[in-house]
Amino acid sequence: MTVWFVPRDAAALSVGADAVATALEARGEHVVRTGSRGLLWLEPLVECADSRDGKRVGWGNVQVCDLEADGLSDTAENFLGVVEELDYLACQNRWIYERVGIIDPVDADDYLAHGGMVGLQRALELSPATVVQAVTESGLRGRGGAGFPTGIKWQTVAQQVPVPHKGDPIDAPCHKYICVNADEGDSGTFADRMLMEGDPFCLLEGMAIAAHAVGADRGMIYLRSEYPAAIAVMNEAIAKARDRGWLGRGILGSACDFDVSVRVGAGSYVCGEETAMLESLEGRRGTVRAKPPLPAIEGLFGTPTVINNVLTIASVPSILARGAEAYAALGQERSRGTQVFQLAGNIARGGIVEVAFGISAHELIFDLGQGTKSGRPLKAVQVGGPLGAYLPADKLQVPMAYETLAAQGAMLGHGGLVVFDDSVDMAEQARFAMEFCVEESCGKCTPCRIGAVRGVEVIDNLLASDAPENTEQLLRDLCDVMTQGSLCAMGGLTPQPVLSALDQFPEDFKRVAARVDAATQGAVHE
Amino acid sequence: MTDSPIKTSEQIAALKDLLTPIADREPGPVLLCLQAVQGHYGYVPEGAVAVVAEVCNVTRADVHGVFSYYSDLKKSPPPAISVRLCAAEACQAVGGRGLAAAWSEACAADPKLAAATGTDEPVFCLGNCALGPAALVNDQLIGRANVATLKSAVEAAQNVTEATR
Numbered sequence: 001m002t003v004w005f006v007p008r009d010a011a012a013l014s015v016g017a018d019a020v021a022t023a024l025e026a027r028g029e030h031v032v033r034t035g036s037r038g039l040l041w042l043e044p045l046v047e048c049a050d051s052r053d054g055k056r057v058g059w060g061n062v063q064v065c066d067l068e069a070d071g072l073s074d075t076a077e078n079f080l081g082v083v084e085e086l087d088y089l090a091c092q093n094r095w096i097y098e099r100v101g102i103i104d105p106v107d108a109d110d111y112l113a114h115g116g117m118v119g120l121q122r123a124l125e126l127s128p129a130t131v132v133q134a135v136t137e138s139g140l141r142g143r144g145g146a147g148f149p150t151g152i153k154w155q156t157v158a159q160q161v162p163v164p165h166k167g168d169p170i171d172a173p174c175h176k177y178i179c180v181n182a183d184e185g186d187s188g189t190f191a192d193r194m195l196m197e198g199d200p201f202c203l204l205e206g207m208a209i210a211a212h213a214v215g216a217d218r219g220m221i222y223l224r225s226e227y228p229a230a231i232a233v234m235n236e237a238i239a240k241a242r243d244r245g246w247l248g249r250g251i252l253g254s255a256c257d258f259d260v261s262v263r264v265g266a267g268s269y270v271c272g273e274e275t276a277m278l279e280s281l282e283g284r285r286g287t288v289r290a291k292p293p294l295p296a297i298e299g300l301f302g303t304p305t306v307i308n309n310v311l312t313i314a315s316v317p318s319i320l321a322r323g324a325e326a327y328a329a330l331g332q333e334r335s336r337g338t339q340v341f342q343l344a345g346n347i348a349r350g351g352i353v354e355v356a357f358g359i360s361a362h363e364l365i366f367d368l369g370q371g372t373k374s375g376r377p378l379k380a381v382q383v384g385g386p387l388g389a390y391l392p393a394d395k396l397q398v399p400m401a402y403e404t405l406a407a408q409g410a411m412l413g414h415g416g417l418v419v420f421d422d423s424v425d426m427a428e429q430a431r432f433a434m435e436f437c438v439e440e441s442c443g444k445c446t447p448c449r450i451g452a453v454r455g456v457e458v459i460d461n462l463l464a465s466d467a468p469e470n471t472e473q474l475l476r477d478l479c480d481v482m483t484q485g486s487l488c489a490m491g492g493l494t495p496q497p498v499l500s501a502l503d504q505f506p507e508d509f510k511r512v513a514a515r516v517d518a519a520t521q522g523a524v525h526e
Numbered sequence: 527m528t529d530s531p532i533k534t535s536e537q538i539a540a541l542k543d544l545l546t547p548i549a550d551r552e553p554g555p556v557l558l559c560l561q562a563v564q565g566h567y568g569y570v571p572e573g574a575v576a577v578v579a580e581v582c583n584v585t586r587a588d589v590h591g592v593f594s595y596y597s598d599l600k601k602s603p604p605p606a607i608s609v610r611l612c613a614a615e616a617c618q619a620v621g622g623r624g625l626a627a628a629w630s631e632a633c634a635a636d637p638k639l640a641a642a643t644g645t646d647e648p649v650f651c652l653g654n655c656a657l658g659p660a661a662l663v664n665d666q667l668i669g670r671a672n673v674a675t676l677k678s679a680v681e682a683a684q685n686v687t688e689a690t691r
């Protein structure tokens with residue numbers, strides 16, 4: 001019997017995957033729901049196993065009407081052939097995403113059949129210190145934005161003794177926590193979501209490895225409320241993992257006790273900042289805490305806490321399973337292993353590209369992404385979320401790695417690339433960056449709370465001004481204050497998109513002045 | 527002012543029954559309790575803050591501080607169908623601003639649509655940034671959204687609401 005694979009990923013559902021699955025089932029077909037392969041412009045991408053060699057062949061942009069007449073055939077216009085041989089996938093090197101789009105995300109047997117739990121089993125055979133060492137040797141750095149070496153963070157937590165929650169009596173139970181940052185607030189990023197919806201057990205396995213490595217007994221996933229599908233999948237996976245003994249007392253028969261729960265965010269971007277996340281997890285206003293103390297020493301409820309991004313933690317099972325050395329062999333300089341890039345915005349072929357560090361933005365956008373969706377010339381690419389710099393079209397040769405981007409005054413952030421065509425007004429984008437900061441500032445420090453409000457005003461003045469030079473200097477000074485004086489990267493990096501827009505696209509900031517000029521000249525002539 | 531469903535002692539007792547298990551089980555329960563209140567009533571009605579404060583053993587000011595901080599937590603009942611358009615960069619790059627304007631126009635032209643969907647605040651990124659403009663209609667994510675697809679999503683949501691009634 002033919003088995004059909006239809007994604008249940010929210011992006012696929014957003015363009016009609018459910019209707020296709022229902023229609024197939026109504027015809028008596030056997031349908032397995034999977035995550036998405038990450039070839040998002042082809043969603044809904046429906047696959048079936050070829051009866052000859054078992055390889056999965058696919059059809060892109062499937063609509064219910066495609067199923068009529070003789071259904072999906074290999075002569076259909078949207079037939080793609082063998083999915084894993086498509087150029088977009090064939091050039092990838094998937095470690096984190098190795099199972100996403102292939103397995104049923106909430107089928108524990110499917111997970112095992114595709115190499116799941118090998119990493120945790122191996123980790124439990126090793127001493128905690130050896131696991132930390134493997135993570136250190138892999139060169140893995142945090143994928144949430146700051147790029148802090150993961151092994152060092154884990155080492156710090158491993159060295160602490162567990163303590164009771166702050167405020168509890170000293171004989172209360174002692175804890176250490178693994179907190180996964182699944183707040184994924186950066187626009188242009190969706191890799192955390194797709195991993196959680198496509199392979200939730202991988203995240204849980206990574207958390208369990210972290211727990212063994214640092215001696216933690218509790219895990220929390222701080223998941224943003226904007227992702228209802230991911231919340232449901234994670235909760236289902238947690239329940240199944242408990243049934244299997246992958247979580248709970250004595251995981252996989254070891255001495256390690258570890259359980260996980262999901263906490264849902266409440267619509268605040270800054271709660272992705274790790275100390276604001278801790279405040280929110282503790283039920284308070286999500287304002288940023290001054291450091292020290294480091295969360296590794298005094299984190300959630302005052303206990304030693306590992307805080308890592310979803311992709312950081314989800315990298316760990318395959319590092320353990322395939323070896324730290326093989327991981328570290330990928331990439332360049334101090335950017336080792338693979339990065340999950342997300343191609344977004346005005347791009348013909350948007351989606352997930354997991355490859356070794358070092359690929360250029362140009363290759364990602366033009367070779368894989370095939371340029372803008374609109375077909376118009378590319379004007380700018382925002383790399384690394386709303387706090388990331390805008391790169392102009394002639395600066396895209398930069399290799400995508402922590403060091404090379406930093407040298408360009410840009411940052412990798414969470415790995416998102418948002419493409420804009422030439423219809424974008426960069427002054428409007430700069431203004432939006434300030435507006436976003438007004439909206440999302442936690443309010444703890446003045447340069448950010450007040451600075452962003454002034455930033456919007458100054459940009460408005462700049463655009464309306466017929467002597468823009470003075471106002472531009474004011475904007476630069478303000479950006480300087482925000483960069484130097486903000487407590488966290490929210491206020492500290494908001495100038496990055498603003499100044500990159502101003503530096504790379506100065507003409508966009510003079511358009512209004514130019515128009516005023518033209519208008520007044522017109523008035524004089526009349 | 528809306529008529530609060532938390533006034534009589536029975537109503538207060540019922541809310542306490544909902545919240546006490548959370549406060550007993552979970553450390554740092556204030557936000558969780560407020561989310562549970564909103565999950566139950568669709569918003570955080572007047573009077574709920576005092577109950578949450580009592581159940582969690584913190585001051586009303588503390589609870590109010592949390593309540594007012596998070597944009598998800600609402601003071602008044604939500605519209606029957608919530609329509610949230612993504613206002614972030616990747617969707618701006620594919621006409622998100624234009625869609626927002628066209629959607630307000632469509633609502634202005636159709637009082638029934640406006641009444642059903644209310645004026646929801648925009649949202650910054652729905653994680654569908656390769657298939658923008660994105661929108662969330664109740665819990666249904668919409669990709670490559672336009673006014674027509676939004677309208678049919680609203681209709682579908684209305685049918686679901688009616689069917690469950």
Ligand SMILES: Cc1cc2nc3c(=O)[nH]c(=O)nc-3n(C[C@H](O)[C@H](O)[C@H](O)COP(=O)(O)O)c2cc1C
Nearest residue numbers: 142143144181183184185272273274308309312489
């Ligand atoms: C304003 C702001 C928002 C952030 N949002 C996120 C986020 O959504 N997800 C994330 O993993 N890290 C986010 N971070 C980074 C975290 O503070 C932290 O560095 C990270 O979660 C650590 O995990 P990692 O070492 O695995 O990257 C944000 C930082 C700032 C300043």
Ligand code: SF4
Nearest residue numbers: 442444445448488491
């Ligand atoms: S920079 Fe902004 S978000 Fe960060 S602590 Fe200061 S006010 Fe809060």
Ligand code: FES
Nearest residue numbers: 612617652654655
């Ligand atoms: S920017 Fe709109 S969904 Fe991400």
